[in-house]
Amino acid sequence: MGAPLLQATGIHAGYGDSRILRGVGLSLEAGQAVGLLGRNGMGKTTLIRSLMGYLRVRDGQVHWQGRPVTNHPPEKMARHGIGYVPEGRGIFPNLSVRENLLMAARTGSDGQQDWSFNRVIATFPRLAERLGHGGQQLSGGEQQMLAIGRALMTNPQVMMLDEATEGLAPLIVAEIWRIIGEIRASGITTLIVDRNWHAVLRHTDHALVLEKGQVVLAGDSRQLLAQPEALARHLGV
Numbered sequence: 672m673g674a675p676l677l678q679a680t681g682i683h684a685g686y687g688d689s690r691i692l693r694g695v696g697l698s699l700e701a702g703q704a705v706g707l708l709g710r711n712g713m714g715k716t717t718l719i720r721s722l723m724g725y726l727r728v729r730d731g732q733v734h735w736q737g738r739p740v741t742n743h744p745p746e747k748m749a750r751h752g753i754g755y756v757p758e759g760r761g762i763f764p765n766l767s768v769r770e771n772l773l774m775a776a777r778t779g780s781d782g783q784q785d786w787s788f789n790r791v792i793a794t795f796p797r798l799a800e801r802l803g804h805g806g807q808q809l810s811g812g813e814q815q816m817l818a819i820g821r822a823l824m825t826n827p828q829v830m831m832l833d834e835a836t837e838g839l840a841p842l843i844v845a846e847i848w849r850i851i852g853e854i855r856a857s858g859i860t861t862l863i864v865d866r867n868w869h870a871v872l873r874h875t876d877h878a879l880v881l882e883k884g885q886v887v888l889a890g891d892s893r894q895l896l897a898q899p900e901a902l903a904r905h906l907g908v
Contacts, residue, residue, distance in 0.1 A: 673736075673737070674734065674736055674737030675699055675700050675701075675734075675736075676699050676700065676701050676735070676736060676752075676828060676829055676860050677697075677699040677722065677733070677734070677735055677753070677829055677860075678697070678698045678699070678733070678734045679695065679696060679697045679698075679718075679721075679722060679731065679732070679733050679734075680696050680732050680734075681694050681695075681696065681730065681731035681732065682694065682696070682697075682718065682721055682728055682730075682731035682732075682733070683728070683729045683730040683731055684717060684718075684721040684726055684728050684729055684731075685717070685729070686717075686726070690729075690884070691714045691717045691884050692714050692717055692718060692721065692884045693883070693884040693885050694731070694885065695714065695718055695731075695881070695884065695885065695886055696886065697718065697722075697862075697879065699829060699860050699862060700860070701828075701860055702858050702860055703860055703861075703876050703877065704855050704860070704861045704863065704874060704875040704876050704877075705861070705862050705863070705875055705876065705877050705878065705879070706863050706864075706865075706868075706871035706872060706874075706875040706878035706879070706892060707719075707862060707863065707878070707879055707881065708864075708868050708871060708879065708880045708881070708906060709880055709882060709905070709906070710882070710905075710906060710907050713881040713882050713883060713884065714881045714883075714884040715833070715864045715881055716758060716833055716834075716864070717884075718881070719755070719831050719833055719862070719864065721733075722748070722753075723745050723748050723753065723755055723831070724742060724743050724744045724745045724747065724748050725745055727742055728741050728742055735748075735751045735752075749825060750780065751780055752779060752780035752781070752827050752828035752829060753827055753828070753829045753830075753831065754822035754823065754825050754829065754830045754831070754859075755822060755830075755831045755833075756815075756818045756819050756822050756830070756831065756832045756833065756835055757818075757833055758833040758834040758837065758864075760814050760815055760817075760818040761818065762806040762809075762814055762817050762818055762821065763806055764805060764806040764807035765805060765806070765807070766805065766806055767803055767804060767805055767806075768798050768801050768802050768803070768804055768806070768809070769803065771806055771817055771821055772788060772791060772792075772798075772817070772820055772821055772824050773788065773824070775821045775822070775824040775825055776788060776824045776825075777824070777825055777826065778826060779825070779826030779827065780828065781828065783826050783828075784826060785857065786823040786824060786825075786826050786857075788824070791820045791823050791824060792820075794820070794823075794850060794853060795816045795817075795819075795820050795850070797812075797813055797816060798813065798816055798817060798820060801813065810843075811838060811839055811843075812839045812840065812843030812846070812847070815835060815836075815839065815843075815847060816846075816847070816850070819832070819835065819847075819850060819854075823854070827859060828859065828860060829859070829860045829861070829862065830859050830860070830861045830862070831861075831864075832851065832861065832862070832863050832865075833864045834864055834865060834866070835851070835863075835865065836848070836865055836867065836870075837865075837866065844867075848870055848874065851863065851874055855874065861875075863875060868902060868906055869896075871892075872892040872893070872896045873896075875892045876891070876892055877889070877890070877891060877892060878890070878892045878895055880905045880906065882905050887905055888901055888902075888905055
């Protein structure tokens with residue numbers, strides 16, 4: 672096997688004088704879906720922001736397809752082939768749905784063009800009905816779909832989704848998980864952060880649990896589902 676698409680080893684990072692991550696490691700193989708679990712404040716978003724270059728890695732290494740990319744800026748990480756759906760969505764409220772999607776459109780880093788505008792719209796029927804609406808006119812669930820669709824328009828090799836179902840109605844949550852399943856089935860490597868650990872483990876191959884900035888549990892997702900006591904100890908469920 673070749674090198675993982677994305678690999679982090681011994682990552683230390685934090686904000687100001689606060690150290691949040693303490694030697695975290697993560698590996699994403701091509702086509703793999705990985706869940707990142709943990710209670711609030713345990714370092715999940717900090718790890719994603721460190722991988723994406725929004726937060727400086729103080730110690731440790733990040734590699735993309737075997738090449739060092741530690742502390743590359745976010746725009747360069749995106750050009751490498753990483754799509755990022757941040758917590759809070761980050762859509763452009765004054766642009767229409769169509770404009771939000773088309774401004775992100777590009778050929779993937781390996782020349783792939785699998786996710787065209789038409790395919791994204793077919794994947795998100797709600798957005799197809801609202802192409803002329805401004806981002807601020809959308810419901811929370813529609814904004815989340817737009818954020819995911821915009822990331823897909825970059826034709827990424829890796830998708831990182833940070834709390835994609837947070838605060839959404841149950842029917843919309845089910846739709847988001849359906850879309851995540853479709854993304855996974857398309858062959859895109861995915862890293863999923865979500866508070867619903869049952870759903871995360873059902874939609875991933877492998878999962879990590881963070882506690883106080885360290886990996887305290889890791890393994891095959893189906894095997895972790897069979898360890899409710901360990902999950903309860905680290906996730907507070």
